Amino acid sequence: MGRCSVPLRRLPSALVSAATRTRTPTLDAGCAEAVDLARAAALEQAGPAGVGEHLGTAADDDRVVTHRFAALAPGYVGWHWAVTVARASRAKAVTVDEVCLLPGPDALVAPPWVPWAERLRPGDLGVGDLLPAPADDPRLEPGYHGTARRSGDGDEVAEVARELGLGRPRVLS
Numbered sequence: 001m002g003r004c005s006v007p008l009r010r011l012p013s014a015l016v017s018a019a020t021r022t023r024t025p026t027l028d029a030g031c032a033e034a035v036d037l038a039r040a041a042a043l044e045q046a047g048p049a050g051v052g053e054h055l056g057t058a059a060d061d062d063r064v065v066t067h068r069f070a071a072l073a074p075g076y077v078g079w080h081w082a083v084t085v086a087r088a089s090r091a092k093a094v095t096v097d098e099v100c101l102l103p104g105p106d107a108l109v110a111p112p113w114v115p116w117a118e119r120l121r122p123g124d125l126g127v128g129d130l131l132p133a134p135a136d137d138p139r140l141e142p143g144y145h146g147t148a149r150r151s152g153d154g155d156e157v158a159e160v161a162r163e164l165g166l167g168r169p170r171v172l173s
Contacts (some may be wrong), residue, residue: 002046022109024059029063031085034094038067041096047074051081055066064097065086078107 035054042051052070060066064086071079084097103109117134125131133140 001062018150025061027059041099042081045099078104
């Protein structure tokens, strides 16, 4: 759906109330009965040992239903397979729309990502450990850009230059 470019305060009040009204979708009987189709789609993604019992269905929209199955993989305790099925208007055939593995409320999930510069603590580095310079470091200057090759230069020269650190776009001054 596209966004409305006219602010809501300029729209007639009848349109504003219609735009803010929400409707709960009804559970489509054909999509709700497609448990075997949804299980087959989940098994195709997870393999035979990764899909457990059917945990339930939820109506996402008219003629769109999501089936949930328990995930049995050892590393995914508390996760579930979500298979969304749909059918076209006035059609009886139900098709698979999406299959994904989602965390449940008790699932173990990775902590939020933290940049390396914020993760370092005193004692993390030892003698000889090197860290990259920040991109906005005022000590960085343009490096050697000797990329033009003479007719006698071979790949060996370029490799030695790379080992020496030549050709880097920015180096410490």
